[in-house]
């Protein structure tokens with residue numbers, strides 16, 4: 001009888017030990033919706049936004065220039081922002097609606113104060129019609145560099161973006177329904193002929209620490225290929 005009791009106590013102790021060893025070191029803290037911030041983005045005509053190497057937003061309307069995309073982001077710093085932006089331009093002629101040269105523009109503001117301005121890097125990968133010649137339109141294309149959206153992509157040789165006024169870009173009413181205060185419209189040096197542009201910047205917040213302790217188990221950085 002005594003032996004049975006000792007054996008039972010042993011099993012109980014082993015069970016408790018395993019349970020103790022399997023519990024997490026500390027209760028994980030998950031991010032909450034209150035940790036997110038609003039991000040307002042506007043592109044003439046289309047954009048794709050990456051943050052810290054992950055795709056986070058795509059303009060749902062490809063050629064309508066005046067829609068605003070407003071989303072919630074979970075900020076993590078340092079924050080590398082990379083944007084692929086496209087003007088509405090025929091890849092073969094650089095024109096829109098036949099022989100019209102359309103102009104472009106991009107602007108964003110995050111609730112943490114991040115805004116577009118001339119400190120961002122910008123590089124064009126599709127220009128045309130060269131010299132503005134719509135009668136005999138020729139274009140220039142460069143392949144997008146691999147991993148242009150990655151945190152460690154080297155954009156140090158790229159030029160800075162150029163700022164444009166609201167009058168030059170001409171946003172419509174919807175734009176004014178959202179907070180873009182302090183943000184500047186940007187593009188390359190040629191807002192009419194450069195049609196596909198990548199913008200990049202990095203936001204540092206020294207001393208910032210996440211309130212949450214969990215990390216994603218999934219990896220969306222290779223989407224849509226994986």
Ligand SMILES: [Ca+2]
Nearest residue numbers: 087102192193
């Ligand atoms: Ca254009």
Ligand SMILES: [Ca+2]
Nearest residue numbers: 044088102103
């Ligand atoms: Ca346009």
